[in-house]
Amino acid sequence: MVYYCSKEHQKFDWKKSHKVECKPYKIQYSDSCGRFMTATRDIKQGEVILKEKPAVIGPRMYCKVQCLSCGRQLQPIPNDDGNMDFIRCSSCNWPVCGIDCEKAEVHREECKIMVQSKYKCDIKYECPDKAEAAYCVIAPLRVLLMKDSNPRMFESIMNLESHVDQRINTPIYQVLRPNLIMFIRQVLGMNFDDKIILEISSIFDNNSFDVRSADKTKRLRAIYLLASMMNHSCRPNTRHIYLGEDKTLALIATVHIAKGEEITATYTQPLWGTLDRRKFLKTNKYFDCKCERCADPTEFGTYLGNIYCTMCNSTNADVSRKGAMLVSTNPLDETALWKCENCGYFIQGRQMVWGNKALKEELSSLNKTGPQDFEHFIEKYKLTLHPRNHLLIQAKLALMEIYGNYKGYSLKELPENLLSRKIDICNELLEVAEKLDPGWSRFRGSILLELEAAMTIKIKKEFEAEMLTKTEAQNQLIENMVLLEEATNILKIEPHMNEALQTKLQERLSILDNTK
Numbered sequence: 001m002v003y004y005c006s007k008e009h010q011k012f013d014w015k016k017s018h019k020v021e022c023k024p025y026k027i028q029y030s031d032s033c034g035r036f037m038t039a040t041r042d043i044k045q046g047e048v049i050l051k052e053k054p055a056v057i058g059p060r061m062y063c064k065v066q067c068l069s070c071g072r073q074l075q076p077i078p079n080d081d082g083n084m085d086f087i088r089c090s091s092c093n094w095p096v097c098g099i100d101c102e103k104a105e106v107h108r109e110e111c112k113i114m115v116q117s118k119y120k121c122d123i124k125y126e127c128p129d130k131a132e133a134a135y136c137v138i139a140p141l142r143v144l145l146m147k148d149s150n151p152r153m154f155e156s157i158m159n160l161e162s163h164v165d166q167r168i169n170t171p172i173y174q175v176l177r178p179n180l181i182m183f184i185r186q187v188l189g190m191n192f193d194d195k196i197i198l199e200i201s202s203i204f205d206n207n208s209f210d211v212r213s214a215d216k217t218k219r220l221r222a223i224y225l226l227a228s229m230m231n232h233s234c235r236p237n238t239r240h241i242y243l244g245e246d247k248t249l250a251l252i253a254t255v256h257i258a259k260g261e262e263i264t265a266t267y268t269q270p271l272w273g274t275l276d277r278r279k280f281l282k283t284n285k286y287f288d289c290k291c292e293r294c295a296d297p298t299e300f301g302t303y304l305g306n307i308y309c310t311m312c313n314s315t316n317a318d319v320s321r322k323g324a325m326l327v328s329t330n331p332l333d334e335t336a337l338w339k340c341e342n343c344g345y346f347i348q349g350r351q352m353v354w355g356n357k358a359l360k361e362e363l364s365s366l367n368k369t370g371p372q373d374f375e376h377f378i379e380k381y382k383l384t385l386h387p388r389n390h391l392l393i394q395a396k397l398a399l400m401e402i403y404g405n406y407k408g409y410s411l412k413e414l415p416e417n418l419l420s421r422k423i424d425i426c427n428e429l430l431e432v433a434e435k436l437d438p439g440w441s442r443f444r445g446s447i448l449l450e451l452e453a454a455m456t457i458k459i460k461k462e463f464e465a466e467m468l469t470k471t472e473a474q475n476q477l478i479e480n481m482v483l484l485e486e487a488t489n490i491l492k493i494e495p496h497m498n499e500a501l502q503t504k505l506q507e508r509l510s511i512l513d514n515t516k
């Protein structure tokens with residue numbers, strides 16, 4: 001956006017400061033959506049748009065016992081009395097990993113004020129995996145402490161959207177309110193208005209990112225001031241990853257983003273249907289999503305939320321009517337009628353909401369340790385739900401993970417029909433990913449990895465069974481490497497992935513060598 005009188009001055013300024021200042025994004029404002037981020041130039045697919053350290057990081061509101069400093073989930077050990085207990089901070093008694101975490105900077109100020117006010121954490125070990133509500137005070141406390149230690153950061157955090165007036169009346173805040181305020185004002189003796197304390201908690205609920213370590217041992221929530229400026233889209237053009245121990249957020253363009261286009265993230269899951277996404281956004285982020293995907297009754301032709309018309313698909317209906325779907329007459333209104341594309345038969349919006357809820361509950365109650373329940377669910381609803389309906393797609397996603405990865409279902413053990421089933425599911429999921437979470441999304445990367453692995457085994461088995469000649473097998477393996485290459489391009493930036501991908505690539509090359 002800046003001008004120079006000569007190339008020489010441009011180069012000079014680049015080295016001096018412009019390299020750091022020059023960003024491919026800017027923050028704009030609209031009355032309907034607040035602040036949002038747009039591209040100031042074309043951004044390439046895969047480009048890192050920004051890297052940012054957290055302004056504040058802390059435990060989630062309600063979580064299993066974890067180290068107050070690093071967020072690692074903790075297991076108890078026997079203490080001197082023979083009882084099970086956690087390692088604790090010697091000053092404030094909160095569970096920590098050990099002395100390094102006790103002394104870590106992130107814990108210093110809060111520990112000091114708890115000691116001054118003679119507060120000691122009284123979380124006790126009762127049973128494995130018990131979640132504790134006591135953690136809800138820590139992240140807001142860290143922000144309150146910044147008022148003196150880092151007033152500029154405090155102001156920046158307080159500038160974020162909170163929707164506190166709406167949250168304050170929710171059942172969760174009715175419970176949180178007395179506990180949080182009592183802890184800050186009475187237990188710690190900090191002189192803050194109730195409204196500020198609740199506003200900080202709301203700022204976390206509205207803006208924080210769910211930060212998980214790659215090895216799944218740590219889970220925290222963090223606020224990133226710049227990344228928080230991204231508004232939501234149900235078909236986002238970015239994804240983000242967390243780098244290093246300090247959890248630097250790197251924002252990556254999943255598709256080419258043209259100059260002037262909005263840079264968006266998703267606050268929901270790509271495989272949720274419109275009813276679920278809009279409900280989640282309204283209840284948790286307090287806005288009505290009106291994006292292109294939400295406004296499209298077929299969600300870009302995926303039919304992710306659709307069911308078959310019972311009239312057109314009844315056993316005595318004529319063949320030309322089979323396959324007709326019910327679609328919402330106004331997807332931006334949950335109460336709108338759902339009408340058949342073919343015969344005009346309709347049902348009330350509330351019936352769809354109810355049916356969706358009931359089937360979601362059924363799906364979540366299935367036994368997740370094997371494929372049987374998921375296969376049965378798909379069979380049971382194949383004449384009710386569109387094959388790409390989100391409920392069936394979620395069941396298929398579970399099957400993709402089970403076939404090839406679970407005990408008794410490793411790729412080598414899978415019989416031919418299940419190997420083909422896995423490959424078909426991967427291809428179907430890739431089509432959905434292309435429409436709903438396009439480009440270099442993590443979703444696409446992980447499906448490509450699953451597909452490539454299954455295809456490699458299939459080719460190998462067919463070669464060993466002499467169904468393929470050596471040349472045919474080699475050609476197919478080479479073609480298959482394209483999938484791995486694309487997955488590598490997408491995922492190599494993810495922490496711990498690069499090494500695993502290189503190993504995979506080497507394994508594939510040796511398989512290719514062995515068929516020579």
Ligand SMILES: C[S@@+](CC[C@H](N)C(=O)[O-])C[C@H]1O[C@@H](n2cnc3c(N)ncnc32)[C@H](O)[C@@H]1O
Pocket residue numbers: 032033034035036160161163206207228229230231232233285286287288289290291
């Ligand atoms: C993380 S903040 C995003 C930045 C925010 N617009 C701001 O000005 O601070 C989330 C809030 O932004 C607004 N928002 C985000 N995406 C939106 C969208 N697609 N349509 C309308 N409002 C949106 C909602 O108020 C939401 O609670």
